[in-house]
Amino acid sequence: xxxxxxxxxxxxxxxxxxxxDPRRPGGNIQHKMVDLLVIILLGVISxxxxxxxxxxxxxxxxxxxxxxxxxxxxxxxxxxxxRLMTRILPQKLEEAYxxxxxxxxxxxIGKHIAIDGKTxxxxxxxxxxSEETPEGKLHIISAWVREDGxxxxxxxxxxxxxxxxxxxxMLDTMDIKGAVVTIDAMGCQxxxxxxxxxxxxxxxxxxxxxxxxxxxxxxxxxxxxxxEPIEKKQLKEYNxxxxxxxxxxxxxxxxxxxIAWIETVREWKQLSSIICVTRKGERExxxxxxxxxxxSSREWEADEVAKHIQGHWTIENNLHWSLDVAFNEDxxxxxxxxxxxxxxxxxxxxxxxxxxxTTFKGGSIRRKARRVALLNDYAEKVLMLGDQL
Numbered sequence: 001x002x003x004x005x006x007x008x009x010x011x012x013x014x015x016x017x018x019x020x021d022p023r024r025p026g027g028n029i030q031h032k033m034v035d036l037l038v039i040i041l042l043g044v045i046s047x048x049x050x051x052x053x054x055x056x057x058x059x060x061x062x063x064x065x066x067x068x069x070x071x072x073x074x075x076x077x078x079x080x081x082x083r084l085m086t087r088i089l090p091q092k093l094e095e096a097y098x099x100x101x102x103x104x105x106x107x108x109i110g111k112h113i114a115i116d117g118k119t120x121x122x123x124x125x126x127x128x129x130s131e132e133t134p135e136g137k138l139h140i141i142s143a144w145v146r147e148d149g150x151x152x153x154x155x156x157x158x159x160x161x162x163x164x165x166x167x168x169x170m171l172d173t174m175d176i177k178g179a180v181v182t183i184d185a186m187g188c189q190x191x192x193x194x195x196x197x198x199x200x201x202x203x204x205x206x207x208x209x210x211x212x213x214x215x216x217x218x219x220x221x222x223x224x225x226x227x228e229p230i231e232k233k234q235l236k237e238y239n240x241x242x243x244x245x246x247x248x249x250x251x252x253x254x255x256x257x258x259i260a261w262i263e264t265v266r267e268w269k270q271l272s273s274i275i276c277v278t279r280k281g282e283r284e285x286x287x288x289x290x291x292x293x294x295x296s297s298r299e300w301e302a303d304e305v306a307k308h309i310q311g312h313w314t315i316e317n318n319l320h321w322s323l324d325v326a327f328n329e330d331x332x333x334x335x336x337x338x339x340x341x342x343x344x345x346x347x348x349x350x351x352x353x354x355x356x357x358t359t360f361k362g363g364s365i366r367r368k369a370r371r372v373a374l375l376n377d378y379a380e381k382v383l384m385l386g387d388q389l
Contacts, residue, residue: 109178
């Protein structure tokens with residue numbers, strides 16, 4: 001049978017071929033590594049959550065798979081997938097992923113990159129009790145390009161507190177030139193701000209009491225500026241309201257772009273503005289109010305910075321939550337060796353391919369995944385989208 005022209009899969013396979021094979025040279029290797037990785041990817045796209053389910057999928061799709069894979073050893077067993085994914089270095093699979101997403105992103109100038117971490121709960125529980133993986137909780141930090149709806153890359157840490165050292169390492173692997181990088185308070189560190197500037201981007205960092213001196217200066221300034229008529233006129237202000245899950249929220253964003261008076265300003269590379277966000281909410285008659293502060297390396301109009309602050313949380317809804325809903329990531333029992341990190345990267349490829357397919361109107365990622373599992377022609381349509389940019 002003539003091989004199917006699967007454009008996106010062709011590119012993925014090329015990149016998979018460049019990953020070093022961790023299996024012992026000269027051993028009894030019956031299956032090509034690229035075949036194994038492609039079957040794992042297709043299995044994940046189709047909703048498989050375990051190695052046994054991926055084996056079952058491969059048996060069911062054997063004739064179709066043979067139209068574009070070699071499969072010299074027939075259908076691999078579930079143990080074969082598990083052993084491979086346990087041993088592949090995540091850095092190498094991550095490099096292949098970053099090369100694959102580059103055409104989607106096409107550069108980051110003028111774009112918004114949100115960085116945030118997610119603990120994969122079930123994998124963490126297994127890692128805590130496994131002799132093979134004693135390092136503890138599995139925490140994945142991802143960089144999300146809001147405009148393109150895609151993860152630019154990820155890095156693993158063993159605890160949330162290690163984000164401080166992991167984020168600069170991740171930034172070193174990415175071309176973020178011209179972007180605005182937003183990070184929550186854990187990332188509000190002098191070294192991280194300096195790294196973002198070094199990478200020719202701008203930062204917008206949530207400020208909390210982990211930076212006590214700067215936090216106190218910013219908090220005192222905005223409290224004073226609101227009561228001082230002349231100073232209040234210097235603030236850029238933007239107000240808007242919305243409804244979130246039955247809760248009414250009114251936001252006030254205030255920006256000060258003249259901050260030479262802050263004593264600690266020289267500690268922060270190119271610090272140029274401070275921002276205050278006041279959120280007043282009401283739900284079922286109960287009123288709430290909270291204040292948050294931010295620092296940035298560029299000057300802002302209040303409405304513009306509001307979009308970036310609000311837009312930061314798209315990484316939670318469109319990446320982290322989506323991975324949980326579509327692929328049950330938080331319940332995944334894949335955990336040994338490097339397998340949890342590696343399957344996380346595979347899920348991101350699957351997520352992007354399924355999201356990019358738009359001919360199935362109104363279909364959620366889970367419905368699309370089920371459709372891929374049932375219909376080979378639809379699977380081919382999903383897999384061709386990678387080169388139809």
